[in-house]
Amino acid sequence: MRISPLSPERSAAGESLARASGRTRSPALARRWRTCALLALACAAPGCQRSAPEAVATEFGIQIEGGDAFRAQVRDSLSLIDRHAPRELGEIARHVKRIKHDTRSGMAAYENPPTFYLADRSAFYSVTWCAGCIAHDAHHSKLYHDYLAAHGGQSVPDAVWSGQAAEQQCLKYQLTILESIGAPDDERVYVASCDGSHGDVNRDGKYDWRDDQQRNW
Ligand SMILES: [Ca+2]
Numbered sequence: 001m002r003i004s005p006l007s008p009e010r011s012a013a014g015e016s017l018a019r020a021s022g023r024t025r026s027p028a029l030a031r032r033w034r035t036c037a038l039l040a041l042a043c044a045a046p047g048c049q050r051s052a053p054e055a056v057a058t059e060f061g062i063q064i065e066g067g068d069a070f071r072a073q074v075r076d077s078l079s080l081i082d083r084h085a086p087r088e089l090g091e092i093a094r095h096v097k098r099i100k101h102d103t104r105s106g107m108a109a110y111e112n113p114p115t116f117y118l119a120d121r122s123a124f125y126s127v128t129w130c131a132g133c134i135a136h137d138a139h140h141s142k143l144y145h146d147y148l149a150a151h152g153g154q155s156v157p158d159a160v161w162s163g164q165a166a167e168q169q170c171l172k173y174q175l176t177i178l179e180s181i182g183a184p185d186d187e188r189v190y191v192a193s194c195d196g197s198h199g200d201v202n203r204d205g206k207y208d209w210r211d212d213q214q215r216n217w
Helices: 008-020 027-031 068-084 086-095 127-150 163-180 185-193 209-214
Strands: 055-059 062-066 098-101 106-108 115-118
Touching: 055 068, 062 068, 068 086, 068 127, 068 163, 086 127, 086 163, 106 127, 115 127, 127 163, 127 185, 163 185
Parallel strands: 062 098, 098 115
Antiparallel strands: 055 062, 106 115
16 A cells, blocks of 8 residues: 555554664654755656656665656666765665655655655756755765664654754755766755755744645655
């Protein structure tokens, strides 16, 4: 059964996986997804039309789930990073084990495997943009798992891997990758201009599941 973003089914599944791995989290954290920086432009790429049927492929050790166009876009993005920054691709592949097509983008670092849910607007704006988004959310997962490793599997505080300070770290990493792969000026300038507050979609000063529900990229 396909589970829609932020559905109770997915939250419950995430909690079960966390319990199985010996980690505990708050229900709020279980519902939370990480955000990816965006360009405020409508995606007009043909790839925005979902291709069917969805399937699974493995590239660079990362499981990719989606239609033909989605799998090709993600593969091309990973290949681009591999050509220009192979060491960084290895780092990304250590922290993102699955990239799955969905209607909202976000990193579920606590899932097994750690999964980056990737939506059309982020995936199909361009190959370079897609690569940067993958790098951005891989860094969220790195922050999460580095804390786990350093603290004996204790519950990971939200601020460690989410919120504005974490977003700023992820944006910095995203920009490094965009520069490495020769991304267009507009993409690099946009990321450089972000202050990390993009995840607070409803601008209430908090980063929580309500923001995820309102995200459209
Ligand atoms: Ca908010």
